Amino acid sequence: MVQVDLAKIERIPGRAREDEIEAADSPFYTRQPLTVRRYLYLSKDLLRKQREVPVNPDRTEIDDPTEITNTIKEMALKLGADVVGIADYHPAATFSQFPLRDFKRIVVFGKEFIYDSKLEIGHHATLELAQVKFELDNIAVQLNYHFASWGYAGSAMMNGGEVLLPVAGYLAGLGELGKLGSIISKEHGSTLRLGAVATEMPLKIDGPKDHGVDQVCQSCQICTRFCPGEAISPEKYDFHGIPRWRINTPKCEPYLFKLFGCKICMMVCPFGSRSKFKEEYKNTAAAIREAKTREALLDKIVEQSGIDFDKLNVPVVEHYPDGWDSEE
Numbered sequence: 001m002v003q004v005d006l007a008k009i010e011r012i013p014g015r016a017r018e019d020e021i022e023a024a025d026s027p028f029y030t031r032q033p034l035t036v037r038r039y040l041y042l043s044k045d046l047l048r049k050q051r052e053v054p055v056n057p058d059r060t061e062i063d064d065p066t067e068i069t070n071t072i073k074e075m076a077l078k079l080g081a082d083v084v085g086i087a088d089y090h091p092a093a094t095f096s097q098f099p100l101r102d103f104k105r106i107v108v109f110g111k112e113f114i115y116d117s118k119l120e121i122g123h124h125a126t127l128e129l130a131q132v133k134f135e136l137d138n139i140a141v142q143l144n145y146h147f148a149s150w151g152y153a154g155s156a157m158m159n160g161g162e163v164l165l166p167v168a169g170y171l172a173g174l175g176e177l178g179k180l181g182s183i184i185s186k187e188h189g190s191t192l193r194l195g196a197v198a199t200e201m202p203l204k205i206d207g208p209k210d211h212g213v214d215q216v217c218q219s220c221q222i223c224t225r226f227c228p229g230e231a232i233s234p235e236k237y238d239f240h241g242i243p244r245w246r247i248n249t250p251k252c253e254p255y256l257f258k259l260f261g262c263k264i265c266m267m268v269c270p271f272g273s274r275s276k277f278k279e280e281y282k283n284t285a286a287a288i289r290e291a292k293t294r295e296a297l298l299d300k301i302v303e304q305s306g307i308d309f310d311k312l313n314v315p316v317v318e319h320y321p322d323g324w325d326s327e328e
């Protein structure tokens with residue numbers, strides 16, 4: 001497992017992208033099917049307005065952090081999360097343009113995005129992703145209501161919020177940061193999408209865990225080899241104090257927009273072959289063997305999707321703050 005010295009990590013600059021690409025008149029938004037737009041509306045126009053809620057002034061003191069931590073985890077799972085862990089509210093897990101808050105912990109949870117395990121891009125995948133993101137946002141808001149009812153302030157950290165979700169997920173023990181830039185775990189491979197809620201409540205911290213990912217990424221080059229944007233570095237960099245591989249966002253993003261969310265790196269990751277999605281990965285492994293090159297694999301995926309991506313109007317947001325390298 002990669003050893004991260006948290007004391008050396010600098011806060012990372014983020015960027016406000018969601019409002020631009022999800023504005024009601026943006027081409028990214030209007031080309032989505034209505035079912036997807038409905039979920040975007042629920043997430044962006046309704047749930048994000050409930051990020052922070054009034055706190056009960058009659059606070060319940062926590063005598064047993066283990067008991068309340070277990071209660072919160074059970075709630076997250078009942079609300080639909082597939083995994084949940086607790087991280088310290090560490091500056092390293094927050095974007096630098098937001099002020100640090102007096103929170104103590106970040107509850108990080110994940111849901112499987114099944115299409116990360118399939119060799120498929122297109123409207124079905126887009127719809128499921130919008131649904132998964134809405135459900136994650138909903139879990140964050142619901143948990144935060146409960147924290148508020150116990151008398152503890154919190155903030156639901158939706159996608160595009162103040163928290164760098166993959167780093168928070170790593171700190172909560174949900175997986176390790178793989179070469180493809182996001183969380184990978186033994187059980188779920190690269191299929192987890194994350195949500196979080198920061199809280200004043202002194203929950204019991206899980207902390208980072210060894211999932212055997214860093215060891216495999218040292219010698220595996222599959223995501224680097226098949227990334228159509230050549231956006232995944234084969235070598236580690238010092239990323240604001242974190243020794244990690246880096247995704248070049250400006251190189252990735254044209255494919256992300258063009259293909260309704262590219263995710264080829266996640267589909268080809270061989271951790272899928274060891275995860276609960278190993279049956280689905282067999283099809284991907286056969287396609288990789290047949291295609292051999294990133295161009296041939298992309299052609300195969302596009303052909304399977306039945307969508308003429310070249311005819312779609314593709315907006316790309318092209319401003320990045322200094323020091324910005326990777327989003328997820």
Ligand code: SF4
Pocket residue numbers: 226227228229230231232247251252253255256261262263264265266
């Ligand atoms: S999403 Fe696509 S373009 Fe971006 S890093 Fe992954 S494979 Fe490359």
Ligand code: SF4
Pocket residue numbers: 178179180181184216217218220221222223224268269270271
């Ligand atoms: S494809 Fe290979 S190198 Fe890339 S994240 Fe997965 S295991 Fe690591």
